[in-house]
Amino acid sequence: xxxxxxxxxxxxxxxxxxxxxxxxxxxxxxxxxxxxxxxxxxxxxxxxxxxxxxxxxxxxxxxxxxxxxxxxxxx
Numbered sequence: 001x002x003x004x005x006x007x008x009x010x011x012x013x014x015x016x017x018x019x020x021x022x023x024x025x026x027x028x029x030x031x032x033x034x035x036x037x038x039x040x041x042x043x044x045x046x047x048x049x050x051x052x053x054x055x056x057x058x059x060x061x062x063x064x065x066x067x068x069x070x071x072x073x074x075x
Contacts, residue, residue, distance in 0.1 A: 003023045005022065005023060005065075006022055006023070006061075006062055006065040007020070008065075009029075014031075016033050017031050017032075017033045018033060018066065019031055020062040020063075022058060022062060026041045027040035030062050032066060
């Protein structure tokens with residue numbers, strides 16, 4: 001099965017949270033309510049340096065995905 005790059009998720013146990021799941025490496029879940037990120041990968045020290053520069057771009061892309069999805073509901 002091919003998954004989209006981003007998935008939108010929610011959970012009634014966290015009524016104010018909006019979760020975006022990034023399904024490609026490096027996989028993560030971001031809670032847009034508080035910008036908390038949970039990485040679903042383990043990284044070496046070497047990877048962490050590269051990830052630091054890439055993380056900001058990935059988080060911006062996740063936020064843009066959310067904005068796009070919400071705008072489609074409003075149309």
